[in-house]
Amino acid sequence: MNTLIAIIGLGVLCLLFEIFDARKAIIPIAVIGLLAILGLDISEYNAAPAFYYNNMIVVGKYSTTFSALFIILTIFLVSLGHKFYENRPTKLSDFIAIKIFLLAGAVAMVSFGNLAMFFLGIEVLSIALYVLASSNRTSIKSNEAGLKYFLMGSFASGIILFGICLIYGAMGTFDITEISELSRSAELPIWFPIGIVLLFIGMLFKIAAVPFHFWAPDVYEGSPSLTTALMSTLAKVVAIATLYKLVKTMNADISPSFQLVIVIVSIASMTVGNIMALRQINVKRMLAFSGISHAGFMLMTLLSTAKSSGTLLYYTSAYALAGIAAFSVILYVCKTRENEDITNFHGLGKNNPLMAAVLTASLLSMAGIPIFGGFFAKLFLFTQTIQAGFIALVIVAVINSIISVGYYFKLILAMYTKEPNEAKIPASKVYLAVAIIAIALNIAMGLCPSFVLDLL
Amino acid sequence: MTNILNEIGIENYIFLSVILFCIGVFGVLYRRNAIIVFMSIEIMLNAVNLLFVAFSTYHQDAQGQVFVFFSMAVAAAEVAVGLAILVSIFRNLGSIDINNLKNLKG
Numbered sequence: 001m002n003t004l005i006a007i008i009g010l011g012v013l014c015l016l017f018e019i020f021d022a023r024k025a026i027i028p029i030a031v032i033g034l035l036a037i038l039g040l041d042i043s044e045y046n047a048a049p050a051f052y053y054n055n056m057i058v059v060g061k062y063s064t065t066f067s068a069l070f071i072i073l074t075i076f077l078v079s080l081g082h083k084f085y086e087n088r089p090t091k092l093s094d095f096i097a098i099k100i101f102l103l104a105g106a107v108a109m110v111s112f113g114n115l116a117m118f119f120l121g122i123e124v125l126s127i128a129l130y131v132l133a134s135s136n137r138t139s140i141k142s143n144e145a146g147l148k149y150f151l152m153g154s155f156a157s158g159i160i161l162f163g164i165c166l167i168y169g170a171m172g173t174f175d176i177t178e179i180s181e182l183s184r185s186a187e188l189p190i191w192f193p194i195g196i197v198l199l200f201i202g203m204l205f206k207i208a209a210v211p212f213h214f215w216a217p218d219v220y221e222g223s224p225s226l227t228t229a230l231m232s233t234l235a236k237v238v239a240i241a242t243l244y245k246l247v248k249t250m251n252a253d254i255s256p257s258f259q260l261v262i263v264i265v266s267i268a269s270m271t272v273g274n275i276m277a278l279r280q281i282n283v284k285r286m287l288a289f290s291g292i293s294h295a296g297f298m299l300m301t302l303l304s305t306a307k308s309s310g311t312l313l314y315y316t317s318a319y320a321l322a323g324i325a326a327f328s329v330i331l332y333v334c335k336t337r338e339n340e341d342i343t344n345f346h347g348l349g350k351n352n353p354l355m356a357a358v359l360t361a362s363l364l365s366m367a368g369i370p371i372f373g374g375f376f377a378k379l380f381l382f383t384q385t386i387q388a389g390f391i392a393l394v395i396v397a398v399i400n401s402i403i404s405v406g407y408y409f410k411l412i413l414a415m416y417t418k419e420p421n422e423a424k425i426p427a428s429k430v431y432l433a434v435a436i437i438a439i440a441l442n443i444a445m446g447l448c449p450s451f452v453l454d455l456l
Numbered sequence: 457m458t459n460i461l462n463e464i465g466i467e468n469y470i471f472l473s474v475i476l477f478c479i480g481v482f483g484v485l486y487r488r489n490a491i492i493v494f495m496s497i498e499i500m501l502n503a504v505n506l507l508f509v510a511f512s513t514y515h516q517d518a519q520g521q522v523f524v525f526f527s528m529a530v531a532a533a534e535v536a537v538g539l540a541i542l543v544s545i546f547r548n549l550g551s552i553d554i555n556n557l558k559n560l561k562g
Contacts, residue, residue, distance in 0.1 A: 116523055123530045130537050137544040144557040146541045151493060154534050155484055158500035161527060162477060165504045165511065169470075172515035174523065191470075218560040 001052045001059055003041045003067055004107050010037065011100035018093035027082045030096050031075055034103075038071045055113040055175050062309060063111035065455045066241045069317055070110075072441075073234045074103045076324045076434050077226065083430045084226045084331060095135065099230070102128035106238040110245060115164045115174040118242070122160065122206070126153045129235060132227040133219060145222025152205065152215040160202030166195030167250075176249045183250065199246065200261075206239040208288075209295045210268040217276075220288035225334060228284050229327035232291045233320040240298045244312055248305040262302050263393050269296030270400040277407045283330055283340045286407055287323070290366060293404060294319050297397060300381055304388040310456040311380045317452060318365060318373030318445055325362035325438040329355050332431040342411060347420025352427060356415045358435040363408040365442050368401050373445035380453065461513050469510035476503035490542055490552040494535060501531045 010033040017026050041064055044050075049060035078096055085092050105124030112118040130153060134146020164174075170192035171179050183192065201212065208216040220228045247254070273293030280286040298315055301308040332355060333348065334340045349356040365372035378401060382394045445452055476499055483496025505524045512520030546552055 116519075116526060119523075120526060120530070123534070127530075127533055127537055130534075130541065134541045134544065138548070140545075140548045141559050143541065143545045143548055144559055147490065147538075147545060147554075147557065148560075150534075150538050150541055151484065151497075154497050154538070155481075155500075157530075157534070158477075158480070158497060158504065161501060161504045162507075164523075165473075165507050168508065168520055168523070169466075169511040169514070172511075172517055174519055222560045 001050070001057050001111075003037055003044065003059075003064075003071075004057070004104060004111070006033075006037045006040060007100060007104045007107060010034070011097045011104065014093050014097040014100060023089060023092060026093050026096055027078060030078050030100065034071055034075045034078065034100075038068060038075075041067050041071060051113060055177065056117045057108070057111050058113035059111055061456060062245065063107075065313055066110045066237075067107045069313070069320070070103055070106045070234060070238060073237070073320055073324065074099060076328075076438060077230050077234065079430060079434055080226055080229070080328055080331060083335075083428050084224075091135075095132070098128050098131055102132075102230075102234075106234065109238055109242045112242075112245075113176060115167070115176065115179075118246070119161065119164060122242070123157060125235065125238060126157065126206075129153070129227075129231065132230065133223040135227065136224045141222040142224060145219045148215055148222075149219040152219075156202045156205035156212075159198050159205070163195045163198030163200075163202060166191040166198065168195075170195065176246075180249055196250070200243075203239060203243040203246070204265065207236055207243065207295045207298075208292055209265055209299060210272045210292065211265075213269065213272070213292045213295075216292060217285050217288040220291075221282055221285045221340075225284065225327065225331050225340070228287075229324065229331070232287060232327070233323040236291060236295065237316040237320050240295065240316065241312070244302060244305070244309070247302050248309075254302075254305065259303055262299055263390060266296045266299040267393065267396050269293060269299065270397060271296075274400050274403045274407075278403070280407070281342050283334075283342060283345070283411065286342075286411070287326065290404065290407070291323075293400060294366070296400075297378070297381060300385050300390075300393065300397065303390055303393075304384055308384050310453045311377075311384050313456050314373070314445070314449065314452050315377040315381055318377040318442060321438045321442040321445070322362040322365040322372070322374060325358055325435045325442065326366070328431045328435040328438070329359040329362075332428055332435075333425070335428075336425065342414050343421065345411060345414050346418035347415070349416040351420050351424045354432065355427070355435065358439050359415065360412050361439050362435075362442070363412060365439075365446075367405045367408045371443060371446050373442040373449075376446055376449045380449070461510070466510060466514045469507060473503045473507035473510070476500075476506070488554050490545075490554055493554065494538055494542075498531065498535065501527060 014026055014030055044059055045064045051058055078099055081095055085095055102125055105121045108117055108121030130150045133149045134142055136142035170189045171182050205212040270293045273289045277286050277289035301312040333344055337344050365374035368375045368378040385394050480496045480500030484493055487493055508520045508524045542552055549556055
């Protein structure tokens with residue numbers, strides 16, 4: 001609860017700094033403030049679960065650990081803004097403040113105890129993302145991405161709202177613990193399962209799982225690169241963590257038919273994402289499809305909700321940290337370029353070996369090669385799913401991991417085997433620092449996996 | 457209030473809301489003018505608001521009505537952002553037809 005209030009306070013502070021003409025201090029203050037908030041959040045980790053405002057917000061282990069992950073990701077994204085927005089200094093405070101308010105929505109989404117809070121959180125997050133997606137307003141691509149994201153996002157919000165409404169109609173309450181107790185009783189109106197299904201569909205839109213993924217590649221490609229980094233790491237992790245919490249708390253006993261739906265959606269997301277990614281030449285589009293396939297992997301945790309929250313935390317952190325590292329290299333390479341095509345990466349291994357090494361490491365982590373976090377994430381996920389009894393799903397998932405190596409290596413080969421087609425670009429300290437810290441955290445997770453896994 | 461609800465029945469409110477919601481969904485899917493798409497999204501949200509109020513009376517519980525205030529405020533904020541995006545598209549393209557937005561493909 002204190003975390004949420006502190007985040008909102010920091011966002012307002014960023015806007016005030018612009019008024020008092022202290023533009024240079026915005027990013028340092030935001031980063032220091034976020035580090036302090038991270039400390040505040042961790043201090044609440046060991047406390048007993050606390051309920052605030054008639055159960056509107058529930059602070060427990062699940063919400064504090066995931067909030068800590070979101071805050072770490074936001075620190076990286078805010079620091080990347082230092083270089084990315086250097087041509088638009090007058091808008092800096094707006095961008096940083098919007099990102100911090102987005103974090104407030106994200107924290108509200110994982111610590112909700114009431115569907116009203118959940119809806120407000122998801123809307124705060126989405127509206128901030130619509131603004132960020134179309135923030136490059138002179139570029140028609142960014143406009144188009146913003147409009148597409150807005151239309152799909154508010155369509156999904158409408159579906160989620162209708163789902164919440166039907167659940168309320170069946171139960172007469174918005175409180176998730178009461179809903180969970182009432183859902184065990186025998187006689188339920190037909191509206192309740194319909195409401196759950198609508199809520200689930202709306203959340204699948206938000207995490208971009210097949211068959212509700214069609215907006216993602218266009219939006220990822222058109223948005224400014226830093227916003228794409230935010231969407232593919234922070235926004236995806238927030239949505240999947242929230243969906244997990246909803247499924248876990250609201251229907252305690254998952255029915256076999258619901259499990260079948262999850263298996264089908266998961267297989268479809270992995271396969272479609274990976275196969276479409278093979279033929280992409282734009283790196284941002286490729287990572288969008290890779291994100292769709294990772295959403296399929298993350299959905300597998302929903303099959304054994306009783307004990308898989310640690311695995312979900314591990315998988316999301318490994319994926320998001322690798323994503324941050326990859327995107328900071330992409331930001332560096334494509335800063336002066338028109339587009340993000342794979343040809344821009346030719347010869348990066350010669351021009352800037354360190355950046356190329358970081359990008360290679362993050363792609364290997366996403367593909368699931370040992371010592372990186374991504375390998376252990378997949379290992380734990382597959383073990384858990386086999387224990388839950390879904391061997392066929394795991395076989396498909398392993399085949400998909402092998403397919404995914406194909407397009408990750410396409411980019412790696414382009415960096416090391418092709419000749420550079422342009423002169424060397426001067427390195428940027430911020431991008432390099434963020435990339436190295438993110439990939440170091442990822443490798444650290446791979447070296448001692450039990451630390452993250454045992455948090456939940 | 458309960459008398460009216462007893463006479464009409466909660467089912468009819470649900471049917472009305474579902475029909476309005478579907479009108480909104482089909483508007484989003486089939487209309488090509490961005491403003492009309494926005495209006496269709498508003499119809500979807502307002503159909504839900506209507507159902508919230510009906511359920512609130514059905515359960516004799518004020519929470520549903522309070523939720524409507526939240527959802528109206530959120531819808532207003534959402535449309536403000538949407539119209540701002542639309543204005544910048546109109547400045548760049550000179551039209552708000554969704555069919556003109558085909559730069560992103562692959």
